């Protein structure tokens with residue numbers, strides 16, 4: 076709703092009230108329509124100010140309404156009524172003016188912003204475009220290139236940048252509403268014609284066609300199949316080339332297509348899923364709202380390899396004091412130099428001072444005695460990690476939280492080696508840890524809710540998408556990746572090439588296919604794990620039996636490449652060839668193709684034609700099937716946890732919502748049917764055996780994704 080008051084005798088003050096972000100729900104829109112009418116019809120009112128309660132102007136249209144039948148007054152006529160008012164209307168922008176919130180402000184005649192406010196048209200990130208006139212007014216106000224940048228990226232700008240661009244008329248450090256009221260008094264009675272943005276032509280732009288062509292090409296490349304960025308360019312083009320009314324018609328048409336698209340649904344699901352994972356819960360019943368995090372002022376990182384360095388930077392950038400420990404002097408000096416460089420570059424990008432003094436370097440583990448939390452990032456070796464945990468338990472003050480950054484080892488086993496297992500959790504960062512958004516917070520059966528709450532809160536402070544998950548081999552992300560990679564190997568054995576598999580996955584929207592990704596991260600990583608699991612054997616055996624290991628189908632292809640010294644980009648050879656070691660441009664390698672031919676001949680395999688559909692079904696459905704196992708095992712609390720992990724850490728295209736959302740979109744019955752089909756063809760591949768949860772969900776009528784949680788619990792309790 077919107078509240079109306081008269082202030083300074085002749086200013087009508089309209090306050091949007093819809094916590095937490097004053098989204099433009101039906102009630103708020105109705106409130107605005109009513110209060111604007113009231114202000115305009117009151118002869119004592121000379122000008123109007125619109126603001127939002129609780130220090131936030133408006134977070135835009137109410138996204139929750141998008142999934143339902145929308146009622147209440149529509150936004151566009153509401154904004155037109157404001158723009159065509161015969162009294163000046165001033166937007167007083169505090170906090171955020173985003174999406175429909177900024178569009179509302181653009182309909183006002185003047186905009187005053189607080190210096191800490193942020194403005195933007197982020198609709199593209201929800202699979203939409205600014206369709207309450209934003210795509211038509213913003214280019215008229217700030218010119219086509221700047222509007223294209225803001226609308227196609229959805230980025231938020233600071234008040235200072237908004238002033239520079241001409242989006243706002245004034246920036247204040249003081250009370251924004253007071254400043255806006257004062258301003259509104261000063262402009263009362265002035266002609267409003269020049270202030271009605273919709274009546275302006277777009278500023279002239281030379282070589283308009285060339286500009287749009289260039290931007291469209293760039294957007295298509297980076298969109299990886301997302302349609303909203305392209306529609307945004309088309310809408311701005313309409314603003315630049317058509318009269319306002321026709322531009323609005325084009326905006327409406329483009330929005331209609333986007334609004335009902337699966338991509339918009341997926342992106343809006345991601346928006347809510349990212350917020351939902353913060354409301355974590357554990358099988359023990361512990362939850363986010365009943366578990367109080369401990370304050371963390373000082374942290375330590377043990378081991379300053381690639382991961383430890385990134386974690387140190389991520390911690391220091393949040394303003395924490397960090398003790399960075401590396402026992403070897405040479406490595407410590409190298410790490411110090413690298414960390415300082417990363418902090419300096421990060422600070423330069425963000426326009427702040429680097430937190431160099433926030434990090435103290437030490438060779439001595441005793442230096443961590445008074446920290447609140449330690450993150451261990453030493454080599455992935457259980458004996459070494461156990462030793463470090465035992466040392467930490469002896470050195471640290473009581474109550475210090477002990478976190479491990481392991482990606483593969485058993486968090487419970489490590490916890491059991493310490494006197495206080497309740498203080499142990501996993502904090503699984505992804506490389507580079509100061510850049511990658513994902514953090515898996517891994518709890519064991521004995522981790523205390525407070526330890527989980529503390530790690531989750533620290534993750535949030537570092538700007539990570541933090542997801543609480545149970546302890547199992549590979550946790551959630553890597554556990555699901557295993558069948559995905561194995562299927563890709565099997566497809567090569569059966570006749571596919573790395574190029575074909577990667578192309579199918581990249582067309583689906585992954586930034587890199589499985590083989591290009593494997594070359595980037597290093598083939599030796601998986602080789603080491605498989606050796607540890609006792610799967611790797613000398614590569615001379617042939618036939619089907621040589622490809623059955625531990626009772627299931629196994630492809631030694633990755634091992635054979637490693638035996639050849641082909642570790643990927645770092646050696647200049649892997650699934651592809653590179654100009655030189657370390658180079659990033661992958662080229663098709665004739666050696667690899669003849670190697671695959673010889674391998675198939677040795678094992679009596681006949682290459683067949685494999686199409687993109689089979690690649691997608693086998694790789695993605697195997698991964699999704701593991702996701703159902705994970706849900707059934709209670710390792711992830713809900714499908715949104717898995718989806719956030721995959722979208723933020725594994726390159727799953729956001730416009731497809733994450734693997735579990737994708738399964739829901741494709742249809743659970745179809746996923747089940749295809750898994751059954753492939754399982755019949757490949758009975759020796761256990762990961763193609765459909766999960767019991769998937770079967771149960773299909774049997775119960777394939778409920779929509781937000782009902783799965785209910786179904787999992789209900790079905791469990793019936794067993």
Ligand SMILES: CCCCCCC[C@H](O)CC(=O)SCCNC(=O)CCNC(=O)[C@H](O)C(C)(C)COP(=O)([O-])OP(=O)([O-])OC[C@H]1O[C@@H](n2cnc3c(N)ncnc32)[C@H](O)[C@@H]1OP(=O)([O-])[O-]
Nearest residue numbers: 096098134135136137138139173174175197205206207350
């Ligand atoms: C054919 C139809 C024509 C339509 C016309 C088109 C109009 C327009 O162009 C479309 C839009 O405006 S699209 C919209 C464009 N706008 C955007 O994309 C802005 C989206 N919002 C944001 O970016 C951030 O929330 C803020 C920066 C506003 C605040 O950040 P923060 O302080 O870190 O807070 P937080 O943790 O993020 O959120 C707190 C709570 O608020 C909730 N909620 C938030 N916004 C909501 C919304 N619009 N709605 C509903 N709910 C919204 C959020 O879910 C959470 O709920 P929970 O139950 O507690 O989990």
